[in-house]
Amino acid sequence: MSESTVTRAAGARLLSIGEFSRYVGISVRMLRHYDERGLLTPASVDAFTSYRRYTPDQLRVAGRIRTLRDAGCGISLIAELLPLFATPHVLRARLAQHAASLETAAAELHAQQRLTLSLADALDTSSAVVGERVFPAVRTLRLRRTVACYPAEGELWADLRDLIARPDGADPARFGELVGATYFDEEFRDDDVEMAIWRDYSGPFSPRDGFDIAELPAQRVAWTTHRGDFDTIGRATEILGTWIAEHGFARAGALFNVYVVGPGRESDPAKWVTEVNVPIA
Structure with a gap:
């Protein structure tokens, strides 16, 4: 069972995809995408209209997905990390690895920025003499x-x-x-x-x-x-x-x-x- 599969609390009202989107700060388009990728499955999908509904408990899961996405995690990494919220010490170590990869990526981007600026500067200089x-x-x-x-x-x-x-x-x-x-x-x-x-x-x-x-x-x-x-x-x-x-x-x-x-x-x-x-x- 994935973390997005939750038990509906007694008497809890299901949220429409629009309401859910507003509360969690994820667009409807992305919520549908996460459903298609098996990352956040709605609690209910109407068999005739395909209208998606979510439980209030799923807001927390969606919030974790949003935070991980904004932290530079792709779909596959988010899927790997979501279950680890149940074991914080394991998640902490895995997040440290991700942070290290971001540091490497930032250094690469900085090098690309320097190269871009140097290419621009070279437009105003004459070719080297051999x-x-x-x-x-x-x-x-x-x-x-x-x-x-x-x-x-x-x-x-x-x-x-x-x-x-x-x-x-x-x-x-x-x-x-x-x-x-x-x-x-x-x-x-x-x-x-x-x-x-x-x-x-x-x-x-x-x-x-x-x-x-x-x-x-x-x-x-x-x-x-x-x-x-x-x-x-x-x-x-x-x-x-x-x-x-x-x-x-x-x-x-x-x-x-x-x-x-x-x-x-x-x-x-x-x-x-x-x-x-x-x-x-």
């Missing part, structure tokens, strides 16, 4: 790993900060100004991204905890400069891809970024400067 150069060979301290997604790159930088902070870690005085990341997958990936973060380093170091010394070779690259946060850095790779194809080149190695001004040096994303490089042949 150049060709030989990127010099460099000795780096590197951490290479497969991570969940591209934004998870921050986890690698946090590990590097931890290494530098350790008494037996890398010598901070032996780092240069070159800071970058390399992306090894042939294609763009939504998950399981293989990447490496690195800094030029002149000191001794014994490989450990995933860190090692990597000699990056001199490479002929097409490159462009991206300014701002990383939400729109895809524009830079689009421009590079167009330039490379139009000039008859082919990609000859893993794409890599050089963080001229990045999160580690500047807290304002609007001031970040990233050089995007594609090895070419």
Whole structure:
């Protein structure tokens, strides 16, 4: 028996769907929809007119449905949660899970809002300029790993900060100004991204905890400069891809970024400067 099936109290008058709608703050159209979905079945349905009537007790059930709906719960989740009102401790835990999902959704919406505004700002800016150069060979301290997604790159930088902070870690005085990341997958990936973060380093170091010394070779690259946060850095790779194809080149190695001004040096994303490089042949 669903929670919407209730026993009519002695002498209680059934409410018309219009009255019920007014009292509970749910439109007649939605009440019919909830009936069709088995969420709130009327106490009585006239066999000839299909006119729906409800008991006063069902107002409480309908109120719970309205509140859950306004809290961002869909039909299936409401159907799952309604019986849990009989066990408040179970319902409380399940509502906490829903609240966490809403927090994630809010962060995604905020990111979409930032991207929308940045797209609008880009309408007034000229296209990035693509150049060709030989990127010099460099000795780096590197951490290479497969991570969940591209934004998870921050986890690698946090590990590097931890290494530098350790008494037996890398010598901070032996780092240069070159800071970058390399992306090894042939294609763009939504998950399981293989990447490496690195800094030029002149000191001794014994490989450990995933860190090692990597000699990056001199490479002929097409490159462009991206300014701002990383939400729109895809524009830079689009421009590079167009330039490379139009000039008859082919990609000859893993794409890599050089963080001229990045999160580690500047807290304002609007001031970040990233050089995007594609090895070419």
